[in-house]
Amino acid sequence: MKHLLYTIVLLISSNYSFAQNDNSKKFVLVIHGGAGTILKSEMTPEREKAYTHGLNDALQAGYNILSKGGTALDAVEATIKVLEDNPLFNAGKGAVFTNEGKNELDASIMDGKTLKAGAVAGVTTVKNPITVARAVMDKSSHVMMAGKGAEQFAAQQGCTIVDPSYFFTEERWKSLLKEKANDSLKAIHNDTAKAKTFLKQKENSDYKYGTVGCVALDMYGNLAAGTSTGGMTNKKFGRIGDSPIIGAGTYADNSTCAISCTGYGEYFIRLVMAKSVSDRMELAHETMKQATNEMIMHKLGELGGDGGLIAVDKNGNIAMPFNTAGMYRGYMTSDVKKEIKIYKD
Amino acid sequence: MKHLLYTIVLLISSNYSFAQNDNSKKFVLVIHGGAGTILKSEMTPEREKAYTHGLNDALQAGYNILSKGGTALDAVEATIKVLEDNPLFNAGKGAVFTNEGKNELDASIMDGKTLKAGAVAGVTTVKNPITVARAVMDKSSHVMMAGKGAEQFAAQQGCTIVDPSYFFTEERWKSLLKEKANDSLKAIHNDTAKAKTFLKQKENSDYKYGTVGCVALDMYGNLAAGTSTGGMTNKKFGRIGDSPIIGAGTYADNSTCAISCTGYGEYFIRLVMAKSVSDRMELAHETMKQATNEMIMHKLGELGGDGGLIAVDKNGNIAMPFNTAGMYRGYMTSDVKKEIKIYKD
Numbered sequence: 223m224k225h226l227l228y229t230i231v232l233l234i235s236s237n238y239s240f241a242q243n244d245n246s247k248k249f250v251l252v253i254h255g256g257a258g259t260i261l262k263s264e265m266t267p268e269r270e271k272a273y274t275h276g277l278n279d280a281l282q283a284g285y286n287i288l289s290k291g292g293t294a295l296d297a298v299e300a301t302i303k304v305l306e307d308n309p310l311f312n313a314g315k316g317a318v319f320t321n322e323g324k325n326e327l328d329a330s331i332m333d334g335k336t337l338k339a340g341a342v343a344g345v346t347t348v349k350n351p352i353t354v355a356r357a358v359m360d361k362s363s364h365v366m367m368a369g370k371g372a373e374q375f376a377a378q379q380g381c382t383i384v385d386p387s388y389f390f391t392e393e394r395w396k397s398l399l400k401e402k403a404n405d406s407l408k409a410i411h412n413d414t415a416k417a418k419t420f421l422k423q424k425e426n427s428d429y430k431y432g433t434v435g436c437v438a439l440d441m442y443g444n445l446a447a448g449t450s451t452g453g454m455t456n457k458k459f460g461r462i463g464d465s466p467i468i469g470a471g472t473y474a475d476n477s478t479c480a481i482s483c484t485g486y487g488e489y490f491i492r493l494v495m496a497k498s499v500s501d502r503m504e505l506a507h508e509t510m511k512q513a514t515n516e517m518i519m520h521k522l523g524e525l526g527g528d529g530g531l532i533a534v535d536k537n538g539n540i541a542m543p544f545n546t547a548g549m550y551r552g553y554m555t556s557d558v559k560k561e562i563k564i565y566k567d
Numbered sequence: 568m569k570h571l572l573y574t575i576v577l578l579i580s581s582n583y584s585f586a587q588n589d590n591s592k593k594f595v596l597v598i599h600g601g602a603g604t605i606l607k608s609e610m611t612p613e614r615e616k617a618y619t620h621g622l623n624d625a626l627q628a629g630y631n632i633l634s635k636g637g638t639a640l641d642a643v644e645a646t647i648k649v650l651e652d653n654p655l656f657n658a659g660k661g662a663v664f665t666n667e668g669k670n671e672l673d674a675s676i677m678d679g680k681t682l683k684a685g686a687v688a689g690v691t692t693v694k695n696p697i698t699v700a701r702a703v704m705d706k707s708s709h710v711m712m713a714g715k716g717a718e719q720f721a722a723q724q725g726c727t728i729v730d731p732s733y734f735f736t737e738e739r740w741k742s743l744l745k746e747k748a749n750d751s752l753k754a755i756h757n758d759t760a761k762a763k764t765f766l767k768q769k770e771n772s773d774y775k776y777g778t779v780g781c782v783a784l785d786m787y788g789n790l791a792a793g794t795s796t797g798g799m800t801n802k803k804f805g806r807i808g809d810s811p812i813i814g815a816g817t818y819a820d821n822s823t824c825a826i827s828c829t830g831y832g833e834y835f836i837r838l839v840m841a842k843s844v845s846d847r848m849e850l851a852h853e854t855m856k857q858a859t860n861e862m863i864m865h866k867l868g869e870l871g872g873d874g875g876l877i878a879v880d881k882n883g884n885i886a887m888p889f890n891t892a893g894m895y896r897g898y899m900t901s902d903v904k905k906e907i908k909i910y911k912d
Contacts, residue, residue: 337837337870343688343807344713364806365833368689369714371805460716461709462688469814469839488710492682494814494842501846525682 249288250439250538251297252553253280255311256432257484257530260548262565270564273310273550277562280304281554284438289556294438294446294480295333295356302329302352302448305434309391311550312432314350317389317452319398325389327351327452328466330366331359334445334474341466342376343368346389349382352450355466357381365468369460394455401456431455433465435482437474437534441556445536447472447480447496454487463487469497476536478503479510484549485522485529493521499533510535518543594633595784595883596642597898598625600656601777602829602875605893607910615909618655618895622907625649626899629783634901639783639791639825640678640701647674647697647793650779654736656895657777659695662734662797664743670734672696672797673811675711676704679790679819686811687721688713691734694727697795700811702726710813739800746801778810780827782819782879786901790825790881792817792841799832808832814842821881823848824855829894830867830874838866844878859886 255277284301288294306314317325329351330341340359343366348354354376358367367375377383433451440446449472451465464471464487471487473496474480481496490496495517502513514533522529523545530544532551542551542563552562600622629646633639651659662670674696675686685704688711693699699721703712712720722728778796785791794817796810809816809832816832818841819825826841835841840862847858859878867874868890875889877896887896887908897907 339837362804363833364804365836366807366812368805368807371803375804458716459707459709459720460713462711462713467711467812467814468836469812469842473839488708491710491813492684494818494839497814497839497842498846501843501850505846505850 247441247556248439248538249441249556250534250540250553251281251284251288251301251436251555252438252532252534252540252542253277253284253301253305253434253436253551254482254484254530254532254542255305255434255550257528257544257546257549258432259546260550260564265564273564274562276305276308276310277550277552279308280436281552281560281562284436285554288438288440291441293442294440294444295331297438297440298331298436298446298448299352299356301436301438302434302450303350305436306350306352306450311434312452313434313450315389316391316394318394318432318455320453321402321456321458323398325386325452326457326460327450328462329355329448329450330466330468330472331355331448332446332468332472332474332480333359334447334476334480337475339365339468339472341366341468342372343462343466344460345369345372345376346386347373347383348376349384349388352448354379354381355448366466397455405456431463431486433471433484435472435484435532437480437482437532439480439534439536439538443476443536445474445476445480445534447474447482449482449484464490464495467491469494471496473497473500475500475504479533479535481531481533483529483531485544485546486527489522489525489527490529493517493525493527495522495531499531503535510539510541514541514543518545592786592901593784593883594786594901595879595885595898596626596629596633596646596781596900597783597877597879597885597887598622598629598646598650598779598781598896599827599829599875599877599887600650600779600895602873602889602891602894603777604891605895605909610909618909619907621650621653621655622895622897624653625781626897626905626907629781630899633783633785636786638787639785639789640676642783642785643676643781643791643793644697644701646781646783647779647795648695651695651697651795656779657797658779658795660734661736661739663739663777663800665798666747666801666803668743670731670797671802671805672795673807674700674793674795675811675813675817676700676793677791677813677817677819677825678704679792679821679825682820684710684813684817686711686813687717688807688811689805690714690717690721691731692718692728693721694729694733697793699724699726700793711811742800750801778816778829780817780829780877782825782827782877784825784879784881784883788821788881790819790821790879792819792825792827794827794829809835809840812836814839816841818842818845820845824878824880826876826878828874828876830889830891831872834867834870834872835874838862838870838872840867840876844876848880855880855884855886859888863888863890
C-alpha cells in the first residue's frame with residue numbers, strides 16, 4: 223500500500239484531460255489541503271509522508287462513495303470531513319487560532335445541479351463545519367449562517383457538537399504565539415524601514431493560512447464543490463475569508479465546473495474567484511484550463527494575491543493551478559488514476 | 568420644491584442612456600430603498616410622499632458630493648448613511664428584527680478603481696454599518712468582518728456606536744410579532760394543504776425584506792457601489808444575506824459597472840448576481856441593459872427568486888430592473904436629471 227502510495231504519480235501535468243469517450247460511469251474526485259509557502263527544503267520526510275497519507279485517506283473516502291454510485295455532494299462532504307478531522311490541515315481539528323486564542327471555522331458547499339448552496343462562518347463548537355454547511359443547504363431556506371446562530375442550527379440538526387477545546391493543537395498554538403510576537407515587533411519597530419523589510423520577509427516565509435477543499439463529478443454527470451477552513455492565524459475582528467463565500471471560495475454549476483479555492487482570501491473575494499472561472503467558461507467559452515490559469519496565474523498575482531484552486535468540469539477535466547511555492551493536492555478517478563502532490567511540478 | 572419633487576419624472580424608461588459626448592465632468596448617482604411587494608393599492612399618499620422625500624434626501628446628499636468634485640466612494644457612503652438614518656428603510660435605524668428580537672445589520676462597499684472592498688455582517692451596535700464597511704476597506708487588510716469582532720473594529724476606528732435600542736421602531740416590531748404569529752400558524756397547520764396555501768399567500772403579500780443601496784460614477788470616471796440592510800424580518804440562526812457579500816449584493820469594477828442588489832438574498836448569493844452582471848459585460852460583451860435584464864428578468868425568476876438591482880456603467884448609463892411589484896429607486900445626474908420612482912413603469 224505504502225509503495226503504491228508513492229509511485230502513483232502517473233501524470234506529469236496538473237492539468238489532465240480525460241479521453242472524450244462516452245463512459246457514463248466516469249467520476250472524478252479532486253482535493254486540496256491548502257496552498258502557501260510549502261517548500262521541500264523546509265519539509266521533513268516524516269511530515270511529507272504524513273501529509274501524503276492524510277490526502278490519500280481523504281481521496282479514498284470520496285472515491286469509495288463515488289465508485290458505489292454515490293453523489294458528488296456526498297463525496298465532497300465525506301472527503302472534507304476526513305480532512306477536517308486530520309490535525310495536519312487548517313480546518314476542523316487542526317484549525318489555526320484567532321488573536322483571541324479561539325478556533326473560528328468557516329465552510330461552504332454547493333450543488334452544481336440545482337445551484338443550491340450552504341455556508342457557515344465563525345463557528346466554534348461544531349466538529350465538522352462542512353456537515354453544517356450541507357445542513358444549511360438541505361434543511362433551511364438560507365444559504366449562509368454565522369456565529370452562535372449557526373451553532374444553534376447545527377445542534378438542532380443533530381450535527382456533532384464539541385467543546386471548543388477539541389480544536390486545540392500544540393502546533394497551531396505555537397503559530398499564534400509566534401504571530402503575536404511578530405505583532406509586538408511591528409509595534410516596536412513600526413517606523414523603521416529595516417524592521418519593515420524583516421517583518422515582510424517573515425510574513426512571506428510563514429504559512430499563515432490554509433484551507434481544505436474538494437470538488438467532484440459523479441457518474442450521473444453532477445458536479446459539487448466544498449471548502450472548509452480555520453482562517454488565518456491571529457485573525458482579528460471576526461474576519462471572514464473567501465471559504466464560506468459562495469462565488470469566491472466555492473462554486474459549482476453543472477454547465478461549467480466545480481471549484482474550491484485556497485489562498486489569501488481577501489483577494490479571492492475581491493476577484494469573486496470561483497464564479498469568475500465559471501463565467502469565463504460560460505461566457506467567453508474558455509476551457510477550464512484557460513479560465514483557471516488566467517484567474518490564478520494572472521489576475522490574482524496582478525492584484526497582489528496568492529493561492530490556488532482545484533476544479534473539475536462536466537467532462538471530467540481537472541485543473542489544480544497555484545501561484546505559491548506549493549499546494550497540497552490530489553485526485554482520483556473512475557479509471558483508477560490517482561495522483562498526490564505537494565510542490566510545484 | 569415639493570412640486571418639483573413630484574414632476575421630475577423626466578424619463579419614461581428605467582434604462583436611460585447618456586448621449587455619448589465627451590463631458591469629462593459627467594457624474595451619476597443611483598439609489599434603491601428595497602424591492603418587494605410594493606403596491607400602489609396598499610400605499611397611502613402620505614406614505615408615498617414620505618418615501619419620495621426620503622429617497623430625494625439621499626440623492627441630494629450624494630449629488631452634493633459629486634457636484635463638488637467628490638469621489639464616487641464618498642458619495643455612495645454619504646447617500647447610504649442618509650438611508651440608514653431614515654426609519655422608513657430596512658437598514659440602520661428602521662432595520663427589521665431577528666427572531667430573537669434583535670437588529671442585526673449587514674453592509675458592504677466596493678471601489679471600482681482598485682477592486683478594494685469592505686463588508687460587515689451581523690453588527691448590532693454601529694449606527695452606520697456602511698461607514699464601518701468603508702473602514703474595513705480603507706483601514707484593515709481584510710474585506711469582511713462579522714459580529715462582535717466587527718463591532719470592536721468599528722469602535723477602534725471611531726465609528727459612532729449606539730445602544731441596540733437605537734434601532735427600535737414600532738412598525739418593525741409589529742412586523743416581527745406578525746411573522747411570529749405566522750410561524751405559530753405554520754406549526755399548528757403544518758400538514759394541511761389548505762394552511763400551506765394560505766401561508767404561502769401571506770408570505771408573498773408581506774414585505775419581508777428590504778435593503779438600501781447606491782451606485783455612483785464620479786467626474787474622474789471612477790465607479791463605486793454600496794449596500795446596507797437589516798436583513799429579513801424574523802431571521803434566525805445568524806442568517807447572512809447577499810448584502811454584505813462582495814459579488815452577490817455589491818460589486819464595482821471601473822471596466823464594467825457598479826451594482827447594488829435588493830431582494831430574496833439567498834437567490835442573489837447562489838447566482839452571484841452582481842459579479843455575473845459585470846462578467847456578462849466583460850466576457851460576453853453585453854450592454855449593461857442586456858446583462859441586468861438577463862440576470863434579473865430571466866435567471867433570477869428561473870431559480871424562483873425575486874428582487875432587483877441598480878447599476879451604472881463607466882459611460883454613465885443607468886439600469887434599475889426588478890421582477891417584483893415595485894422598487895424604491897431614483898437617480899440624479901450631472902445634467903440635473905432626476906427621477907424618483909416606486910412602482911413599475
